[in-house]
Amino acid sequence: MFFTKMEFDEFIEMENIVPNKIIKRDYQINIFNSIKNKNSLVVLPTGLGKTIIAIMMVAYKSRSGKIIFLAPTKPLCEQHYNSLKELTTLEGIFLITGEKTKKDKRKDIYKKANIIVATPQTIENDIDIIDFENYSLVIFDEAHRTVGNYAYVSIARKCVGYGICILGLTASPGSDYSRLKEVIENLGIENIEVRTEDDRDVKPYIPERKIRWKIIDMPVEIKSIVVKIDEIIKDFLIELNKYYKISASPRRITKKMLLELQNRFHLRAEKEKGSIYNAISTVSALIKIYHLKEMLTSQGIESAKIYIKKIEEDKSKAGKKIRKNPKYIRVKNEILNIKPVNQKLELTKRILMKHFSEKENARVIIFAEYRDTIDAIINEINKIKGIRASKFIGQAKGSGNGMSQDEQKKIIKLFKDGFYNVLVSTSIGEEGIDIPATSMVLFYEPVPSAIRHIQRRGRTARGGLPGEVYILIMRGSRDEAYYWSSKRKEKKMLLQIKKLKDMIEKVALKREERNEKIEEKRRISGQSTLDTWI
Structure with missing residues (x-):
């Protein structure tokens, strides 16, 4: 028998496994x-x-x-x-x-x-x-x-x-x-x-895992700017309608739809010339403005300011097209002059201070989508007494800065040893890297993917220790849609797996029944031959 005993005590006892090493579950x-x-x-x-x-x-x-x-x-x-x-x-x-x-x-x-x-x-x-x-x-x-x-x-x-x-x-x-x-x-x-x-x-x-989502009301000043950004989006949607029939309502168009349209235009550009290039620059301008809106509503005013700087330095046709729009100029000035109060960041700081006051040896991972946001979070939370935070990002993309795998390993070791007690991570921390168990995970924004939501959540309440999960949601932003999307997808995923599992089991049962019938025919045929011979 492969198992040395079927009734396990505390540890798994199997041939080729070190005794008293793996706790039985x-x-x-x-x-x-x-x-x-x-x-x-x-x-x-x-x-x-x-x-x-x-x-x-x-x-x-x-x-x-x-x-x-x-x-x-x-x-x-x-x-x-x-x-x-x-x-x-x-x-x-x-x-x-x-x-x-x-x-x-x-x-x-x-x-x-x-x-x-x-x-x-x-x-x-x-x-x-x-x-x-x-x-x-x-x-x-x-x-x-x-x-x-x-x-x-x-x-x-x-x-x-x-x-x-x-x-x-x-x-x-x-x-x-x-x-x-x-x-x-x-x-x-x-x-x-x-x-x-x-x-x-x-x-x-399963250790106790408390999941708390925190709804943040969008400031009135931000709401006012969002209305003006929607007017810029409407201008570019009307222009895009010269080349492609599409709704001119900003609420009916998503960035994902625009990215798909951009890919379609690029494929057409390989065969066509002329107006298709104007269509490409218009849809590219739209994507950039949608991204500015996301930065402002989901990430905060500082992230929006950083992105405006990128638009100002953008030498592409799309960048020039945006800068020529009078409504954009007014929005730009408003964003650059607004008082930089980031409610998400302030809430993050309060959550961290409370958590560290209750847990002396706490370890926390903050997940954020954008590297600029990560830098802003690091700069602020490292001002809090007792917090030693490091960013944890993937390898360099294009001209940007990144971390090599050796640097990533070094940061993880320092986090495990307690030199750092907070990691502020992009999606690199979600899968494929051995990050020690944490006492808290904070989503700076929700993610629309069931896979990523489950993987982030699973970074806490491990190894028998309880954990907390905080999900920050800015009301009226894409955060709300992303949060409910991930919840729906997780539920749907379990239903789809069950459907596939049932399908596989039915196929296996039919195969088994077919094999039994073949075996029965062989047995009857063999018996018949034997009777004839006798």
Whole structure:
């Protein structure tokens, strides 16, 4: 028997797992028993131990072949590599990165390794030098990425072709049914295991997490400027109607619609000339003005001032078009002269002061969408006694500043050690990076994505410790729409997963019934032949 005992006490006891190391959780055992011999997708919220389930699968499947453990980022690969080294007794575990290891050397590693931890890009590049016949399991972490042209897709196809057991892990596969179906089909999934924090076998292990959303009333001065920005938007929508029929009402048009229209115009520009370029500059101007409106209402007056400076320095046709608009000139002057009181930032400071007064060793992550906003938050909260904040952002984009992966690792270590007690992060902190458990997560603005909402929320109330979540919402801004959008999508996601799970189970049942009928026919046929012979 693979388990040394089926009734667990405090720790998991399994062959190839270090004794007295992994605390037993019923739902992890239940999931493992369901997935160990089937291509499976495990959907489990951030912080509930998807990695432990993966390690149990590695311990089990290592008896029958080699294993590949895939993760989308190098820091996450390093995290999984360290977990395997720490929690299993297995040998021949290798971490491979394409940049640091030449292909010839990697070929030798694939031959002698028992377990490979790598990014999908590395494995995809080496797909011709890996002998997949020797592999018993491939794990796809952040499996919701298995769509389109992402490297996971070609690797999954190879695994399905060789009949290798597949395990997909995700905190949230998204709410789009067709995308979910694509993930399931690409990974050859036969079984889906879903758990939420409300499930019976999960609830006993969930620390208390208080979620509070704070509605902020938009200042009268900002409301007045928003009305004037809508007039600028209307001007450009009327101009856009010369080239493309579209509503002239700012309330009926979203930035997303404009971005899609811009892409369509760019595709047409490859074949057409002349007026299409005017249409492109007009829609580009509209996108910039919509963004200014977002900055003002959702991020605050300082962020709006920074963005106006960018418009003033913009040398594109769209930038020039905006600067020529008399209404924009008036709006610009109003924004530049308004008293910089940022209600969101002031509320953030009050929440932090209260939290740190109640929890001496608190650790907090603030998620914000824009780097300019992050700089503004850092500058203000570092003035508060006892708060030591650092920004945590992705790598550089274009001419902007960013953080290398080494810098990111250094910041995380300093946060873990207590040198910093607040991280102000972009979406880089949502997935794929091993950030220590926090006592509070604050959304400076909501996000419209169910995946991102779940991942952000899951950064607190981990490791048995309670946590708090604050979501700041500016009334009358896109914040309200984004908040309700993420709530709807999360609910929809669970319904879509259930629908797919039911579909897979029906297909499996039909397959089983068909196989039973074939077996019955064979048995009857065999008996008939035997009777004839006798």
